[in-house]
Amino acid sequence: AKEGVSAEPTSRHYYNPSCQNPDVTCVRKDSSAKKLITGAIMSNDFLQQLEASHVRRMVDCMYERVYTQSQLVIQEGAAGNHLYVLAEGLLDVIQNSRLLGQMHPGTAFGELAILYNCKRTATVKAVKDSKIWVLDRQVFQNIMMSSAQAQHQEYFSFLRSVSLLKDLPEEKLSKIVDCLEVDFYDKGDYIIREGEEGNTFFIIAKGQVCVTQAVEGSQEPQEIKKLGVGDYFGEKALISEDVRSANIIADEDDTQCLVIDRDTFNQMVGTYQELQTYLREYVFQLALNDHDRRNARKKS
Numbered sequence: 001a002k003e004g005v006s007a008e009p010t011s012r013h014y015y016n017p018s019c020q021n022p023d024v025t026c027v028r029k030d031s032s033a034k035k036l037i038t039g040a041i042m043s044n045d046f047l048q049q050l051e052a053s054h055v056r057r058m059v060d061c062m063y064e065r066v067y068t069q070s071q072l073v074i075q076e077g078a079a080g081n082h083l084y085v086l087a088e089g090l091l092d093v094i095q096n097s098r099l100l101g102q103m104h105p106g107t108a109f110g111e112l113a114i115l116y117n118c119k120r121t122a123t124v125k126a127v128k129d130s131k132i133w134v135l136d137r138q139v140f141q142n143i144m145m146s147s148a149q150a151q152h153q154e155y156f157s158f159l160r161s162v163s164l165l166k167d168l169p170e171e172k173l174s175k176i177v178d179c180l181e182v183d184f185y186d187k188g189d190y191i192i193r194e195g196e197e198g199n200t201f202f203i204i205a206k207g208q209v210c211v212t213q214a215v216e217g218s219q220e221p222q223e224i225k226k227l228g229v230g231d232y233f234g235e236k237a238l239i240s241e242d243v244r245s246a247n248i249i250a251d252e253d254d255t256q257c258l259v260i261d262r263d264t265f266n267q268m269v270g271t272y273q274e275l276q277t278y279l280r281e282y283v284f285q286l287a288l289n290d291h292d293r294r295n296a297r298k299k300s
């Protein structure tokens, strides 16, 4: 059975250059329409767990359809191709010829078949002329997919700006993005403890950390330096099994680190021996520079 019989208002479709996602067609709507759709999605038990960025794009891409009195919007048992939000009017929800309830403006519906890939669980019929916002299933799926791609791109660009990774070939950097996790810390949290075994590498994505180290003649570890966004630590753990040489303590609330653990890294990227060689050389070069600096300081 086909859903609805109104022709799609294709003339209302146009590309909105402010839409962040080139794969989906945005449809201009005023702020009260956006508010109504967002509210409907957020108060639907099954849709409210979607990420805010997904919801925003769904809102952007919904287009309007008018259903006349007695017209079917959804037919029970049919395949589902759209997700809906009622803007104006009144709808009956019917299952096995039994009236289950009515839907009023500000209600999202038709989510079950779209989310769970099942047949329509109920029939939805216009009690009176109704204006309904519609999202095509394919667009919904594109939004979910492209958000993941956008996130990937965001991390990719960020990692490209990290000095350690700036010359890495594209496909390797992309592999690293695939095995990243994000960890959150509050001020004072220990991210790394000196002397412990370590198998994770961190890049600071937000906030600041403090590096401290035990020194002879002092009970308390001493602060060596602070690190900020784009700085990294624990890189030695990716190439060897050294114990941690310093403490790393979050210096701000909501400090965020991109984390890669050695096993995941080895599984995903480690087959590329040149990458490990690259990292090893980088760390070695850093140590040499450090050594040179210290020598220069001694001489002067």
Ligand code: CMP
Pocket: 074, 080, 093, 100, 101, 108, 109, 110, 111, 112, 113, 114, 119, 120, 121, 122, 123, 124
């Ligand atoms: P879906 O199964 O995709 O299509 C029919 C829609 O009707 C369903 O998603 C829900 O959005 C809605 N629906 C199903 N059962 C009920 C119910 N008992 N009360 C209100 N709405 C319902």
